[in-house]
Amino acid sequence: MARVTFIGLGLDSEKGLSLEGLQEARRASSVFAEFYTNPMPNLNLQELETLLGKKVTILSREQLEDENGREIILAAEKKDSVLLVPGDPLVSTTHVSVRLSLAERGINSRIIHAASIVTAVCGATGLQNHKFGKSTTLPNSTLVPSSIIDTVLNNKDRGLHTLLLLDTDRGKGSSLSIGNALLLLGTVLSELDDWLVVGAARIGSPDEKVRAARGRELKAVAFGDTPHTIVIPSRLHFMEAEALKVFSGASDTDLEDYR
Numbered sequence: 001m002a003r004v005t006f007i008g009l010g011l012d013s014e015k016g017l018s019l020e021g022l023q024e025a026r027r028a029s030s031v032f033a034e035f036y037t038n039p040m041p042n043l044n045l046q047e048l049e050t051l052l053g054k055k056v057t058i059l060s061r062e063q064l065e066d067e068n069g070r071e072i073i074l075a076a077e078k079k080d081s082v083l084l085v086p087g088d089p090l091v092s093t094t095h096v097s098v099r100l101s102l103a104e105r106g107i108n109s110r111i112i113h114a115a116s117i118v119t120a121v122c123g124a125t126g127l128q129n130h131k132f133g134k135s136t137t138l139p140n141s142t143l144v145p146s147s148i149i150d151t152v153l154n155n156k157d158r159g160l161h162t163l164l165l166l167d168t169d170r171g172k173g174s175s176l177s178i179g180n181a182l183l184l185l186g187t188v189l190s191e192l193d194d195w196l197v198v199g200a201a202r203i204g205s206p207d208e209k210v211r212a213a214r215g216r217e218l219k220a221v222a223f224g225d226t227p228h229t230i231v232i233p234s235r236l237h238f239m240e241a242e243a244l245k246v247f248s249g250a251s252d253t254d255l256e257d258y259r
Contacts, residue, residue: 004072004102005082006089008114009033011204013042014051017084021112025052029079032072036061037094038086038117038227039168039175041202048084056084061094069098076107088116117203117229121163124203124210125231126243133160138230140167140176144188152189156234164230175226182219182230196258198231198248199223212248233258 005024010016017025025031033056035043049056063071075081083095089111090096102109122129133155136148148164155162166176176184178199186192193216201209201223211221236244236258244250 002076002078002080003108003110004076004099005080005110005112006095006099007082007084007112008088008116009040009043009084009086010115011038011087011117011120012040012202012206014044014048016040016114016204017048017051018112018114021084021114022051024112025082025084026054027080028082030057030072030075030081031055031084032057032059032075032081033084034059034061034064035086037092037168040086041205041225041227059083064094064098068101072098073101073105073107076102077105088113088118091116091118115204117165117227118163120203121200121229121231124200124208124247125198125212126247127161127198127231127233127240128237131159131161131234131237131240132163133158135163135165137165138167138176138181138184142184144184148185149188152232156232159234161234162232164232166226166228166230168227176228177226178221178223178228178230179219181228182215186215192232196233196250196254198233198244200229200231201225202227203229210248212244212250213254235259 007021007025031052031054072081072083085095099109134151136151138148152162166181168175195215197215197218198212199218209223241255241259
């Protein structure tokens with residue numbers, strides 16, 4: 001019976017593809033990919049196709065979400081197929097939905113994992129994974145959903161850090177930057193200017209940039225190209241505080257009240 005394999009590409013480029021993922025993609029009859037959940041900074045589609053030795057069909061948000069991955073399902077009814085996904089494949093609920101649709105039709109699936117922003121942000125900042133609470137995504141809009149503010153405040157009350165993913169859609173020129181995200185959040189969270197905030201750009205890329213400072217100062221930092229991510233820390237373990245100083249440029253003043 002044919003199957004679909006969800007293969008993670010990691011965070012930066014086609015070079016994040018694992019050896020196992022590469023072998024599976026080369027073996028498959030059809031190769032699909034999506035890049036709307038994370039427009040990978042240095043991905044080269046031509047290089048990816050050369051690496052795989054076959055054409056890659058790019059699927060849009062509408063094809064995966066509105067049509068429930070219909071193209072993948074049709075291909076998988078005949079022969080093995082793969083879906084290449086930025087980051088770790090099933091962190092996005094979109095792909096869980098597609099996998100469930102496959103199961104409903106009796107089509108087998110498996111996952112080949114890769115690096116995700118959810119875990120890589122810990123390595124890039126030195127913040128500890130078990131100290132993070134619920135994560136949330138800030139849309140590129142003029143309004144901040146109340147659920148986002150609730151998440152940040154609830155995490156802070158519990159002594160947990162918040163991973164704030166920023167809306168990414170470089171194809172439409174609407175990816176949200178750290179500076180604009182802080183300005184937007186500041187309209188409903190005035191205390192953000194005084195909080196310690198960590199900004200991270202292009203994590204996993206050779207030119208990744210991570211900076212920690214009070215919100216008012218971080219707004220002025222030039223982080224360069226997206227994708228961007230924000231972490232709003234709560235109380236820090238002494239090793240986390242030291243890591244933010246060494247790896248993210250935080251000052252002792254920035255870290256006051258957080259140790």
